[in-house]
Amino acid sequence: MVHALQAGTVVAVLAPVLGWFVVLRGQTFAAHTLGVVAFPGAAAAVFAGLPAVAGYYASTVTGAVALSRFRGGRRAGTDEPTAVGIVHVAALAGGFVLSRLYDGMLPQTTALLFGSFLGISAGQVRVTLVTAVVVLAVLAAIWRPLVLATLDPELARSRGLRVAVLDVAVLLLVAVVVAVTSGIAGALLIGTLLVTPAAAAHRLTARAAVGIPVAVLVAVVVTWASLVLAFVSDVPPGFYLAALAFGAFGSAVLADRVRSVAAAR
Amino acid sequence: MTAVAAPMVPAGGCVRLSGVAVRLGGRTVWSDVDLDVEPGELVVVLGPNGAGKTTLLRVLLGMVAPHGGTVSVLGRPPGAAGCSVDYLPQRRPAAAETRIRARDVIALGVDGHRWGMPLPFGRGHRDRVDRVVDAAARTGVTDLLDRPVAELSGGELQRVLIAQAMTRRPRLLLLDEPLAGLDLTAQGAVAALLRRLCRTDGIAVVLVSHDVNPFLGDGPGGAPDRVVYVAAGHAATGPPEEVLTGARLSRLYGSPVEVLRSASGRLVVVGAGG
Numbered sequence: 444m445v446h447a448l449q450a451g452t453v454v455a456v457l458a459p460v461l462g463w464f465v466v467l468r469g470q471t472f473a474a475h476t477l478g479v480v481a482f483p484g485a486a487a488a489v490f491a492g493l494p495a496v497a498g499y500y501a502s503t504v505t506g507a508v509a510l511s512r513f514r515g516g517r518r519a520g521t522d523e524p525t526a527v528g529i530v531h532v533a534a535l536a537g538g539f540v541l542s543r544l545y546d547g548m549l550p551q552t553t554a555l556l557f558g559s560f561l562g563i564s565a566g567q568v569r570v571t572l573v574t575a576v577v578v579l580a581v582l583a584a585i586w587r588p589l590v591l592a593t594l595d596p597e598l599a600r601s602r603g604l605r606v607a608v609l610d611v612a613v614l615l616l617v618a619v620v621v622a623v624t625s626g627i628a629g630a631l632l633i634g635t636l637l638v639t640p641a642a643a644a645h646r647l648t649a650r651a652a653v654g655i656p657v658a659v660l661v662a663v664v665v666t667w668a669s670l671v672l673a674f675v676s677d678v679p680p681g682f683y684l685a686a687l688a689f690g691a692f693g694s695a696v697l698a699d700r701v702r703s704v705a706a707a708r
Numbered sequence: 709m710t711a712v713a714a715p716m717v718p719a720g721g722c723v724r725l726s727g728v729a730v731r732l733g734g735r736t737v738w739s740d741v742d743l744d745v746e747p748g749e750l751v752v753v754l755g756p757n758g759a760g761k762t763t764l765l766r767v768l769l770g771m772v773a774p775h776g777g778t779v780s781v782l783g784r785p786p787g788a789a790g791c792s793v794d795y796l797p798q799r800r801p802a803a804a805e806t807r808i809r810a811r812d813v814i815a816l817g818v819d820g821h822r823w824g825m826p827l828p829f830g831r832g833h834r835d836r837v838d839r840v841v842d843a844a845a846r847t848g849v850t851d852l853l854d855r856p857v858a859e860l861s862g863g864e865l866q867r868v869l870i871a872q873a874m875t876r877r878p879r880l881l882l883l884d885e886p887l888a889g890l891d892l893t894a895q896g897a898v899a900a901l902l903r904r905l906c907r908t909d910g911i912a913v914v915l916v917s918h919d920v921n922p923f924l925g926d927g928p929g930g931a932p933d934r935v936v937y938v939a940a941g942h943a944a945t946g947p948p949e950e951v952l953t954g955a956r957l958s959r960l961y962g963s964p965v966e967v968l969r970s971a972s973g974r975l976v977v978v979g980a981g982g
Contacts, residue, residue: 590812590816593806
C-alpha cells in the first residue's frame with residue numbers, strides 16, 4: 444500500500460504536467476489511444492512469456508511514432524481523429540483476442556486494463572521516479588519550441604524549428620508515461636490522470652504557471668483518495684480514479700460557468 | 709519602457725530582386741521579376757489565386773530557391789538575415805483555438821524558438837516582459853494581453869500576432885494574407901497598423917493580399933509605395949497608379965483587362981482570366 448501511494452504520487456505529479464500540453468494540442472484522443480494500445484502489447488508479452496512492461500513500452504512507442512504522422516491533418520492523407528479511432532478499435536480487439544488465446548481470459552487482464560495496487564515493489568517505485576524525472580526534464584527542455592509549434596507550426600518552421608520532431612517527441616513522452624502509469628491506473632483509464640485533471644485546469648485558466656499546479660493538485664488528491672478507497676473496498680483503483688477525476692472536471696466546468704455568469708453581470 | 713532603436717539602413721536596400729524566376733513541380737511559376745524595397749516602404753503583392761504570390765514571400769524567406777536572377781534580403785542571401793526578417797503566415801485554425809494568453813503568444817516572439825522553459829523571474833524574464841509590453845503598446849493590443857487568444861476576434865488576433873513579430877524588432881516584415889477572414893473594420897485597423905509601423909518605425913513591409921483596397925484608404929501614410937502584380941508567369945512592379953491600370957495589366961495578362969474605380973473609390977480588376 445505504501446509503495447502504491449509512493450508510485451501513485453509520482454505518477455500524479457508527472458501525468459498532469461504532460462497532460463497540460465496534450466490538452467493544449469488537442470491530442471487527448473491520441474493519448475487515450477496510446478493507453479488502449481498498451482493492452483495488446485502487454486497481453487502479447489505475457490502470452491510470449493515476457494514481462495508485461497516490455498509489451499507496454501514496445502506497443503506504446505510504436506503507436507506514438509505511427510500516430511504522430513497524422514498530426515498534419517488531412518494533408519497527411521487521413522485526419523488525426525480518424526486514424527486514432529482506427530488504431531483504438533484495432534488495439535482493443537487485438538488485446539481481447541490475445542487474452543482469450545491464453546486459456547480463456549488472462550487473469551491479469553483486469554489488472555492490465557483497470558489497474559491494481561498489489562505487487563508494486565520498491566524497485567518499481569524507483570523506476571517510476573526516475574522515469575518521471577527524465578520525462579519532466581525533457582519536457583522542460585522542449586517547452587518553448589513546443590508551445591510555439593503548437594500555436595503555429597508554419598511560423599515555427601520558418602524560425603527553424605523541426606516541428607515534425609517535436610510532434611513525435613510529445614507522443615513518445617505520452618507513450619512513456621502511459622507505460623509507466625499502466626501498472627497503477629491501468630491501460631484503459633490512463634486518461635484519468637493524464638487528461639482529466641489537465642482538462643479541468645484548462646477550464647479555469649489559460650496560464651500554464653497556474654494551471655499546471657492546479658492539475659497536479661487535483662491528480663494527487665484524486666489518486667490518494669482512490670488508493671485508500673480501493674484498499675478498503677477491494678475494487679480496482681482505476682474505477683475510483685475515473686469517477687473522482689470526472690467529478691473534479693465537472694466541478695471545474697461548474698466553476699467556469701459560475702464565473703462567466705458573474706462576469707456578465 | 710525600452711526605447712525602439714531606429715533601424716540602420718542596410719546597404720542595398722531591404723529587398724532586391726533582379727530577374728528572378730521560380731520553378732515548382734516542373735513548371736515555371738513566374739520569371740523575370742524585379743523588385744526593390746527600401747526601409748519604411750509598404751509593398752503589396754497582388755494577383756489571382758495560384759499566381760505565385762506566396763511563393764514570392766517564400767523566396768524572400770529562403771524557403772524556396774530561385775532559378776535564376778539574384779535575390780538579396782537586407783544585403784544578404786535570403787534566409788540568412790535571422791531575426792531581422794519576420795514572417796506572419798496565413799492564419800491557421802490552430803492559432804485561433806489554442807488556449808493560451810495573448811501575452812504568452814507575444815512572448816513567444818522573444819524566445820519561442822529557444823530551448824528550455826521561460827522562468828518567471830530573473831533578468832531574462834524582465835526583459836521579455838518589457839518587450840511584450842512595448843510590442844503590445846505599438847500595436848494597440850495592451851488591453852488584450854491577459855485574454856486567451858481563443859476568445860479574440862479575427863482582427864484582434866491578427867494584431868496580437870503582429871505584436872509577436874514586433875518583439876523581434878524586424879527590419880523587414882513579410883505577411884501572407886493578413887486581412888483574410890476579417891470584417892471591413894478589422895481590415896482597416898490592421899492595414900492602418902501596418903502603414904504606421906512602416907512610417908514611424910521604418911520597417912519595410914511586404915505583404916500578400918488578394919485585395920489592395922484596404923490599403924488605398926485615406927488613412928495615415930497613404931497608399932502602398934509599390935505593388936507587385938503577379939499573374940500569367942510574370943509580374944508588374946511599380947507604384948499602384950502605374951501598375952493598377954487597364955493598359956499595364958492587359959500587357960501582363962496578354963488579354964484585355966480593365967481596372968474600374970467604383971463610386972466609393974474601390975478599385976476592381978475586371979476581365980482577368982483568373
